[in-house]
Amino acid sequence: MKNGIKLMYRNVRVALSLLVGLTSLVLPFQLSAQGYQLGDAVANFRLKNVDGSMISLSDYASKKGVIVVFTCNHCPFARAYEDRIGSLDGKFAPQGYPVVAINPSDPVAYEDDTFEQMQERARAKNYTYPYLADATQAVAHDFGATRTPHVFVLKNQGGKFSVQYIGTVDDNPQDPAGVTKRYVDDAVSNLLAGKPVVITTTKAIGCAIKWKDI
Amino acid sequence: MKKLLTVCLMLFTLAGYSQSTVSTSEDSLVALETDSLAKVPAGQPTPNGQDSALVEKTLVKEVKWPTLDTLLHTESDTTYILNFWATWCRPCVAELPHFEELNKNYARHKVRIILVSMDFVRDIEDRVIPFVKRMKLDNTVWLLNEPDANSWIEKVDTSWSGALPATLILNPSRTKRAFFEKALDYDTLVRELSYFTEY
Numbered sequence: 001m002k003n004g005i006k007l008m009y010r011n012v013r014v015a016l017s018l019l020v021g022l023t024s025l026v027l028p029f030q031l032s033a034q035g036y037q038l039g040d041a042v043a044n045f046r047l048k049n050v051d052g053s054m055i056s057l058s059d060y061a062s063k064k065g066v067i068v069v070f071t072c073n074h075c076p077f078a079r080a081y082e083d084r085i086g087s088l089d090g091k092f093a094p095q096g097y098p099v100v101a102i103n104p105s106d107p108v109a110y111e112d113d114t115f116e117q118m119q120e121r122a123r124a125k126n127y128t129y130p131y132l133a134d135a136t137q138a139v140a141h142d143f144g145a146t147r148t149p150h151v152f153v154l155k156n157q158g159g160k161f162s163v164q165y166i167g168t169v170d171d172n173p174q175d176p177a178g179v180t181k182r183y184v185d186d187a188v189s190n191l192l193a194g195k196p197v198v199i200t201t202t203k204a205i206g207c208a209i210k211w212k213d214i
Numbered sequence: 215m216k217k218l219l220t221v222c223l224m225l226f227t228l229a230g231y232s233q234s235t236v237s238t239s240e241d242s243l244v245a246l247e248t249d250s251l252a253k254v255p256a257g258q259p260t261p262n263g264q265d266s267a268l269v270e271k272t273l274v275k276e277v278k279w280p281t282l283d284t285l286l287h288t289e290s291d292t293t294y295i296l297n298f299w300a301t302w303c304r305p306c307v308a309e310l311p312h313f314e315e316l317n318k319n320y321a322r323h324k325v326r327i328i329l330v331s332m333d334f335v336r337d338i339e340d341r342v343i344p345f346v347k348r349m350k351l352d353n354t355v356w357l358l359n360e361p362d363a364n365s366w367i368e369k370v371d372t373s374w375s376g377a378l379p380a381t382l383i384l385n386p387s388r389t390k391r392a393f394f395e396k397a398l399d400y401d402t403l404v405r406e407l408s409y410f411t412e413y
Contacts, residue, residue, distance in 0.1 A: 080334075146376075147377035147378075168364065171361065172361040173361060173363075174335065183364075202364040203363060204363045205298075206377055207378065208305065208377035208378055208379070
Protein backbone atom coordinates (compact mmCIF):
# COMPACT_ATOMS: atom_id res chain seq x y z
CA MET A 1 0.00 0.00 0.00
CA LYS A 2 2.76 2.35 1.01
CA ASN A 3 4.58 1.38 -2.15
CA GLY A 4 1.45 2.07 -4.15
CA ILE A 5 1.20 5.60 -2.79
CA LYS A 6 4.88 6.14 -3.39
CA LEU A 7 4.46 4.99 -6.98
CA MET A 8 1.48 7.26 -7.48
CA TYR A 9 3.41 10.17 -6.00
CA ARG A 10 6.27 9.44 -8.36
CA ASN A 11 3.90 9.27 -11.32
CA VAL A 12 2.40 12.62 -10.43
CA ARG A 13 5.87 14.09 -10.09
CA VAL A 14 6.90 12.73 -13.48
CA ALA A 15 3.69 14.02 -15.05
CA LEU A 16 4.22 17.44 -13.50
CA SER A 17 7.82 17.73 -14.62
CA LEU A 18 6.79 16.59 -18.09
CA LEU A 19 4.10 19.26 -18.15
CA VAL A 20 6.57 21.95 -17.10
CA GLY A 21 9.03 20.70 -19.70
CA LEU A 22 6.42 20.73 -22.45
CA THR A 23 5.21 24.22 -21.54
CA SER A 24 8.72 25.61 -21.78
CA LEU A 25 9.11 23.89 -25.15
CA VAL A 26 5.86 25.17 -26.55
CA LEU A 27 6.06 28.72 -25.24
CA PRO A 28 8.75 30.12 -27.58
CA PHE A 29 6.81 28.83 -30.59
CA GLN A 30 3.66 30.50 -29.39
CA LEU A 31 5.52 33.75 -28.86
CA SER A 32 6.83 33.73 -32.41
CA ALA A 33 3.56 32.58 -33.92
CA GLN A 34 1.39 35.24 -32.30
CA GLY A 35 2.53 38.84 -32.12
CA TYR A 36 0.52 41.89 -33.10
CA GLN A 37 -2.80 41.52 -34.84
CA LEU A 38 -4.58 44.20 -36.87
CA GLY A 39 -5.59 47.14 -34.71
CA ASP A 40 -3.25 46.18 -31.86
CA ALA A 41 -1.31 48.91 -30.07
CA VAL A 42 2.44 48.68 -30.65
CA ALA A 43 4.81 48.86 -27.69
CA ASN A 44 7.68 51.30 -27.95
CA PHE A 45 11.05 49.87 -28.99
CA ARG A 46 14.57 51.27 -28.97
CA LEU A 47 17.19 49.83 -31.30
CA LYS A 48 20.61 50.74 -32.64
CA ASN A 49 20.76 52.26 -36.10
CA VAL A 50 23.58 51.67 -38.59
CA ASP A 51 24.83 55.23 -37.90
CA GLY A 52 25.36 54.28 -34.26
CA SER A 53 22.42 56.31 -32.90
CA MET A 54 19.57 54.78 -30.92
CA ILE A 55 16.14 55.03 -32.53
CA SER A 56 12.78 54.57 -30.80
CA LEU A 57 9.30 54.29 -32.21
CA SER A 58 8.40 57.21 -29.94
CA ASP A 59 10.80 59.38 -31.98
CA TYR A 60 8.10 59.26 -34.67
CA ALA A 61 5.37 60.70 -32.44
CA SER A 62 5.04 63.72 -34.75
CA LYS A 63 4.55 61.56 -37.87
CA LYS A 64 1.26 60.24 -39.21
CA GLY A 65 2.60 56.72 -39.06
CA VAL A 66 5.52 54.41 -39.80
CA ILE A 67 6.16 51.68 -42.36
CA VAL A 68 8.06 49.05 -40.35
CA VAL A 69 9.90 46.54 -42.55
CA PHE A 70 11.59 43.47 -41.08
CA THR A 71 14.33 42.76 -43.56
CA CYS A 72 17.94 41.59 -43.66
CA ASN A 73 21.07 41.42 -45.78
CA HIS A 74 21.23 37.71 -46.61
CA CYS A 75 17.74 36.96 -47.94
CA PRO A 76 17.27 37.17 -51.73
CA PHE A 77 13.61 38.11 -51.29
CA ALA A 78 14.62 40.97 -48.98
CA ARG A 79 17.23 42.09 -51.50
CA ALA A 80 14.69 41.85 -54.34
CA TYR A 81 12.56 44.35 -52.44
CA GLU A 82 15.37 46.66 -51.30
CA ASP A 83 14.89 49.26 -54.06
CA ARG A 84 11.13 49.17 -53.72
CA ILE A 85 11.41 49.75 -49.97
CA GLY A 86 13.60 52.75 -50.78
CA SER A 87 10.91 54.00 -53.18
CA LEU A 88 8.24 53.64 -50.49
CA ASP A 89 10.35 55.81 -48.17
CA GLY A 90 10.97 58.31 -50.99
CA LYS A 91 7.26 58.58 -51.68
CA PHE A 92 5.75 58.40 -48.22
CA ALA A 93 8.35 59.88 -45.81
CA PRO A 94 7.56 63.43 -47.10
CA GLN A 95 3.85 62.67 -46.52
CA GLY A 96 4.38 61.56 -42.93
CA TYR A 97 4.87 57.79 -43.33
CA PRO A 98 8.62 57.08 -43.24
CA VAL A 99 10.15 53.60 -43.51
CA VAL A 100 11.92 52.05 -40.54
CA ALA A 101 13.82 48.88 -41.47
CA ILE A 102 14.62 46.37 -38.75
CA ASN A 103 17.01 43.43 -39.14
CA PRO A 104 16.04 40.55 -36.81
CA SER A 105 18.37 38.03 -38.46
CA ASP A 106 20.83 36.29 -36.15
CA PRO A 107 24.39 37.18 -37.30
CA VAL A 108 25.62 33.96 -35.70
CA ALA A 109 23.48 32.01 -38.19
CA TYR A 110 24.07 34.40 -41.10
CA GLU A 111 27.40 36.21 -41.27
CA ASP A 112 25.92 38.63 -43.84
CA ASP A 113 23.75 40.04 -41.07
CA THR A 114 26.37 41.36 -38.69
CA PHE A 115 26.07 45.01 -37.66
CA GLU A 116 29.13 45.85 -39.78
CA GLN A 117 27.58 44.18 -42.85
CA MET A 118 24.36 46.09 -42.21
CA GLN A 119 26.33 49.35 -42.13
CA GLU A 120 28.08 48.37 -45.34
CA ARG A 121 24.80 47.53 -47.09
CA ALA A 122 23.10 50.75 -45.98
CA ARG A 123 26.08 52.76 -47.22
CA ALA A 124 26.44 50.94 -50.53
CA LYS A 125 22.75 51.20 -51.35
CA ASN A 126 22.31 54.73 -49.93
CA TYR A 127 19.50 53.85 -47.55
CA THR A 128 17.42 56.97 -46.89
CA TYR A 129 15.79 55.29 -43.89
CA PRO A 130 17.13 53.88 -40.62
CA TYR A 131 18.28 50.26 -40.61
CA LEU A 132 18.05 48.96 -37.06
CA ALA A 133 19.61 45.86 -35.54
CA ASP A 134 17.15 43.81 -33.49
CA ALA A 135 20.01 42.04 -31.76
CA THR A 136 17.86 40.21 -29.21
CA GLN A 137 15.04 39.57 -31.74
CA ALA A 138 12.63 40.87 -29.07
CA VAL A 139 11.01 43.40 -31.42
CA ALA A 140 10.46 40.79 -34.15
CA HIS A 141 8.93 38.52 -31.48
CA ASP A 142 6.60 41.32 -30.32
CA PHE A 143 5.47 42.03 -33.87
CA GLY A 144 5.10 38.34 -34.73
CA ALA A 145 7.36 38.71 -37.75
CA THR A 146 8.14 35.29 -39.24
CA ARG A 147 10.09 36.04 -42.39
CA THR A 148 11.99 38.70 -44.26
CA PRO A 149 10.72 40.90 -45.77
CA HIS A 150 7.66 41.32 -43.53
CA VAL A 151 5.92 44.71 -43.47
CA PHE A 152 3.79 46.29 -40.73
CA VAL A 153 2.10 49.62 -41.45
CA LEU A 154 1.51 51.54 -38.22
CA LYS A 155 -0.86 54.49 -37.80
CA ASN A 156 -0.09 57.11 -35.19
CA GLN A 157 -2.94 58.52 -33.14
CA GLY A 158 -1.70 60.96 -30.52
CA GLY A 159 1.56 59.10 -30.00
CA LYS A 160 -0.12 55.68 -29.93
CA PHE A 161 0.81 53.45 -32.84
CA SER A 162 -1.57 50.74 -34.05
CA VAL A 163 -1.15 48.05 -36.71
CA GLN A 164 -3.12 48.71 -39.92
CA TYR A 165 -1.52 46.34 -42.40
CA ILE A 166 0.58 43.15 -42.11
CA GLY A 167 2.18 41.42 -45.06
CA THR A 168 4.22 41.81 -48.18
CA VAL A 169 5.13 44.86 -50.27
CA ASP A 170 3.41 43.85 -53.51
CA ASP A 171 2.41 40.83 -55.58
CA ASN A 172 5.61 40.23 -57.56
CA PRO A 173 8.97 39.84 -55.83
CA GLN A 174 10.61 38.58 -59.03
CA ASP A 175 9.83 41.47 -61.33
CA PRO A 176 8.96 45.04 -60.27
CA ALA A 177 7.58 45.65 -63.78
CA GLY A 178 5.12 42.77 -63.34
CA VAL A 179 3.55 44.15 -60.16
CA THR A 180 -0.22 44.58 -60.33
CA LYS A 181 -1.11 44.92 -56.64
CA ARG A 182 0.83 47.41 -54.50
CA TYR A 183 -0.34 46.33 -51.04
CA VAL A 184 1.77 48.69 -48.87
CA ASP A 185 1.37 51.63 -51.24
CA ASP A 186 -2.41 51.12 -51.31
CA ALA A 187 -2.59 50.74 -47.51
CA VAL A 188 -0.60 53.91 -46.78
CA SER A 189 -2.38 55.89 -49.51
CA ASN A 190 -5.74 54.97 -47.99
CA LEU A 191 -4.59 55.90 -44.49
CA LEU A 192 -3.32 59.25 -45.76
CA ALA A 193 -6.71 59.84 -47.40
CA GLY A 194 -8.44 58.99 -44.12
CA LYS A 195 -9.90 55.80 -45.57
CA PRO A 196 -9.71 52.28 -44.13
CA VAL A 197 -7.15 49.88 -45.56
CA VAL A 198 -8.87 47.46 -47.99
CA ILE A 199 -6.41 44.54 -48.13
CA THR A 200 -5.16 44.36 -44.55
CA THR A 201 -3.13 41.15 -44.56
CA THR A 202 -1.15 39.32 -47.22
CA LYS A 203 1.25 36.40 -47.21
CA ALA A 204 4.43 35.95 -49.21
CA ILE A 205 7.37 33.63 -49.56
CA GLY A 206 10.33 34.83 -47.55
CA CYS A 207 13.32 33.72 -45.56
CA ALA A 208 12.31 32.33 -42.19
CA ILE A 209 13.66 34.34 -39.28
CA LYS A 210 15.92 31.91 -37.50
CA TRP A 211 15.20 32.36 -33.82
CA LYS A 212 18.08 32.24 -31.41
CA ASP A 213 18.00 29.34 -28.99
CA ILE A 214 16.27 30.53 -25.87
CA MET B 215 0.66 -1.24 -88.28
CA LYS B 216 0.02 -0.70 -84.59
CA LYS B 217 2.17 -3.71 -83.76
CA LEU B 218 5.00 -2.40 -85.89
CA LEU B 219 4.82 0.94 -84.12
CA THR B 220 5.00 -0.72 -80.71
CA VAL B 221 8.02 -2.77 -81.73
CA CYS B 222 9.72 0.33 -83.13
CA LEU B 223 9.02 2.20 -79.91
CA MET B 224 10.41 -0.68 -77.84
CA LEU B 225 13.56 -0.86 -79.93
CA PHE B 226 13.94 2.88 -79.68
CA THR B 227 13.55 2.82 -75.91
CA LEU B 228 16.03 -0.04 -75.61
CA ALA B 229 18.53 1.79 -77.79
CA GLY B 230 18.13 4.88 -75.66
CA TYR B 231 18.53 2.85 -72.49
CA SER B 232 21.68 1.05 -73.55
CA GLN B 233 23.20 4.30 -74.69
CA SER B 234 22.61 5.99 -71.38
CA THR B 235 23.96 2.97 -69.51
CA VAL B 236 27.15 3.23 -71.52
CA SER B 237 27.51 6.92 -70.81
CA THR B 238 26.92 6.34 -67.09
CA SER B 239 30.44 5.05 -66.69
CA GLU B 240 31.75 8.20 -68.31
CA ASP B 241 29.66 10.71 -66.46
CA SER B 242 27.66 10.08 -63.35
CA LEU B 243 25.45 13.06 -64.15
CA VAL B 244 23.87 11.15 -67.00
CA ALA B 245 22.72 8.51 -64.56
CA LEU B 246 21.02 11.16 -62.51
CA GLU B 247 19.34 12.62 -65.56
CA THR B 248 18.12 9.21 -66.69
CA ASP B 249 16.80 8.57 -63.20
CA SER B 250 14.76 11.72 -63.14
CA LEU B 251 13.47 10.94 -66.60
CA ALA B 252 11.98 7.76 -65.23
CA LYS B 253 9.95 9.93 -62.91
CA VAL B 254 8.25 11.98 -65.56
CA PRO B 255 4.58 11.36 -64.80
CA ALA B 256 2.70 9.18 -67.24
CA GLY B 257 0.83 10.93 -69.96
CA GLN B 258 3.54 13.49 -70.53
CA PRO B 259 5.86 13.46 -73.50
CA THR B 260 9.07 11.69 -72.49
CA PRO B 261 12.22 13.19 -73.93
CA ASN B 262 14.27 10.63 -75.82
CA GLY B 263 17.22 10.80 -73.46
CA GLN B 264 19.70 12.00 -76.03
CA ASP B 265 18.68 15.58 -76.38
CA SER B 266 20.50 17.16 -73.47
CA ALA B 267 18.50 20.39 -73.66
CA LEU B 268 15.29 18.43 -73.19
CA VAL B 269 16.82 16.39 -70.38
CA GLU B 270 17.93 19.53 -68.53
CA LYS B 271 14.42 20.91 -68.67
CA THR B 272 13.04 17.77 -67.01
CA LEU B 273 15.56 18.00 -64.17
CA VAL B 274 13.60 20.97 -62.92
CA LYS B 275 10.07 21.25 -64.18
CA GLU B 276 8.54 24.71 -64.22
CA VAL B 277 4.93 24.47 -63.07
CA LYS B 278 2.04 26.86 -62.49
CA TRP B 279 -0.42 26.72 -59.60
CA PRO B 280 -3.01 24.45 -61.32
CA THR B 281 -0.44 21.62 -61.43
CA LEU B 282 0.03 21.83 -57.69
CA ASP B 283 -3.68 22.31 -57.10
CA THR B 284 -4.46 19.16 -59.09
CA LEU B 285 -2.03 17.22 -56.92
CA LEU B 286 -3.60 18.58 -53.72
CA HIS B 287 -6.96 17.23 -54.87
CA THR B 288 -5.96 14.05 -56.69
CA GLU B 289 -7.96 10.89 -56.02
CA SER B 290 -5.05 8.42 -55.87
CA ASP B 291 -4.19 6.80 -52.54
CA THR B 292 -0.61 8.03 -52.64
CA THR B 293 1.01 9.96 -49.84
CA TYR B 294 2.67 13.08 -51.19
CA ILE B 295 5.43 14.98 -49.48
CA LEU B 296 5.71 18.51 -50.81
CA ASN B 297 8.81 20.30 -49.62
CA PHE B 298 8.93 24.03 -50.32
CA TRP B 299 12.54 25.16 -50.58
CA ALA B 300 14.96 27.38 -52.45
CA THR B 301 18.62 27.09 -53.43
CA TRP B 302 19.45 30.20 -51.40
CA CYS B 303 17.66 29.00 -48.25
CA ARG B 304 20.30 27.50 -45.99
CA PRO B 305 18.05 25.46 -43.67
CA CYS B 306 16.23 24.17 -46.77
CA VAL B 307 19.44 22.98 -48.39
CA ALA B 308 20.49 21.36 -45.12
CA GLU B 309 17.34 19.21 -44.96
CA LEU B 310 17.32 18.14 -48.63
CA PRO B 311 19.47 15.03 -47.98
CA HIS B 312 16.77 13.78 -45.58
CA PHE B 313 14.23 13.86 -48.39
CA GLU B 314 16.67 12.02 -50.64
CA GLU B 315 17.17 9.33 -48.02
CA LEU B 316 13.43 9.07 -47.54
CA ASN B 317 12.99 8.63 -51.28
CA LYS B 318 15.40 5.68 -51.26
CA ASN B 319 13.94 4.03 -48.19
CA TYR B 320 10.31 4.41 -49.22
CA ALA B 321 10.75 3.32 -52.82
CA ARG B 322 8.32 0.44 -52.30
CA HIS B 323 5.69 2.51 -50.53
CA LYS B 324 3.03 4.62 -52.16
CA VAL B 325 4.97 7.74 -51.26
CA ARG B 326 5.97 10.45 -53.67
CA ILE B 327 8.27 13.32 -52.81
CA ILE B 328 8.21 16.56 -54.76
CA LEU B 329 10.68 19.32 -54.01
CA VAL B 330 8.91 22.56 -54.92
CA SER B 331 11.49 25.27 -55.53
CA MET B 332 10.63 28.87 -54.73
CA ASP B 333 13.59 30.16 -56.70
CA PHE B 334 12.92 32.89 -59.22
CA VAL B 335 12.13 31.49 -62.67
CA ARG B 336 14.94 33.51 -64.24
CA ASP B 337 17.42 31.49 -62.14
CA ILE B 338 16.26 28.10 -63.40
CA GLU B 339 19.08 27.53 -65.92
CA ASP B 340 22.00 29.18 -64.15
CA ARG B 341 21.21 28.32 -60.59
CA VAL B 342 18.54 25.71 -59.94
CA ILE B 343 19.51 23.07 -62.53
CA PRO B 344 23.24 23.22 -61.67
CA PHE B 345 22.27 22.96 -57.98
CA VAL B 346 20.09 19.89 -58.58
CA LYS B 347 23.00 18.28 -60.45
CA ARG B 348 25.57 19.19 -57.83
CA MET B 349 23.40 17.86 -55.00
CA LYS B 350 22.58 14.78 -57.12
CA LEU B 351 18.90 15.17 -56.26
CA ASP B 352 16.90 12.12 -57.24
CA ASN B 353 13.57 13.48 -56.10
CA THR B 354 11.25 15.20 -58.53
CA VAL B 355 11.97 18.93 -58.57
CA TRP B 356 9.39 21.48 -59.60
CA LEU B 357 9.82 25.22 -59.76
CA LEU B 358 6.53 26.89 -58.96
CA ASN B 359 6.44 30.01 -61.12
CA GLU B 360 3.68 31.92 -59.36
CA PRO B 361 5.14 35.18 -58.02
CA ASP B 362 1.86 36.29 -56.40
CA ALA B 363 2.32 33.92 -53.47
CA ASN B 364 -0.48 35.60 -51.51
CA SER B 365 -2.90 34.01 -53.98
CA TRP B 366 -1.85 30.42 -53.20
CA ILE B 367 0.03 30.17 -49.85
CA GLU B 368 -3.17 29.64 -47.85
CA LYS B 369 -4.28 26.95 -50.30
CA VAL B 370 -1.20 24.92 -49.41
CA ASP B 371 -1.96 25.36 -45.73
CA THR B 372 -3.89 28.05 -43.89
CA SER B 373 -1.28 28.16 -41.13
CA TRP B 374 1.67 28.83 -43.46
CA SER B 375 3.11 32.36 -43.14
CA GLY B 376 5.24 31.88 -46.26
CA ALA B 377 8.56 31.30 -44.50
CA LEU B 378 10.88 28.61 -45.90
CA PRO B 379 11.41 25.75 -45.51
CA ALA B 380 7.92 24.30 -45.27
CA THR B 381 6.71 20.74 -45.76
CA LEU B 382 3.26 19.37 -46.44
CA ILE B 383 2.57 15.64 -46.08
CA LEU B 384 -0.77 14.70 -47.50
CA ASN B 385 -2.87 11.86 -48.71
CA PRO B 386 -5.55 13.64 -50.71
CA SER B 387 -7.87 10.66 -51.13
CA ARG B 388 -7.94 10.15 -47.35
CA THR B 389 -8.06 13.93 -46.72
CA LYS B 390 -5.21 13.51 -44.28
CA ARG B 391 -2.53 16.16 -44.00
CA ALA B 392 0.29 17.45 -41.80
CA PHE B 393 2.06 20.75 -42.29
CA PHE B 394 5.39 21.99 -40.92
CA GLU B 395 6.75 25.53 -41.22
CA LYS B 396 10.23 24.51 -40.12
CA ALA B 397 13.15 22.31 -41.10
CA LEU B 398 12.65 18.59 -40.39
CA ASP B 399 15.23 15.94 -39.59
CA TYR B 400 15.09 12.41 -40.95
CA ASP B 401 13.66 10.80 -37.80
CA THR B 402 10.86 13.36 -37.59
CA LEU B 403 10.04 12.81 -41.25
CA VAL B 404 9.84 9.05 -40.77
CA ARG B 405 7.70 9.44 -37.66
CA GLU B 406 5.31 11.85 -39.34
CA LEU B 407 5.16 9.71 -42.46
CA SER B 408 4.30 6.65 -40.36
CA TYR B 409 0.91 8.20 -39.58
CA PHE B 410 0.23 8.03 -43.30
CA THR B 411 1.81 4.74 -44.30
CA GLU B 412 1.02 2.56 -41.29
CA TYR B 413 -2.70 2.34 -40.93
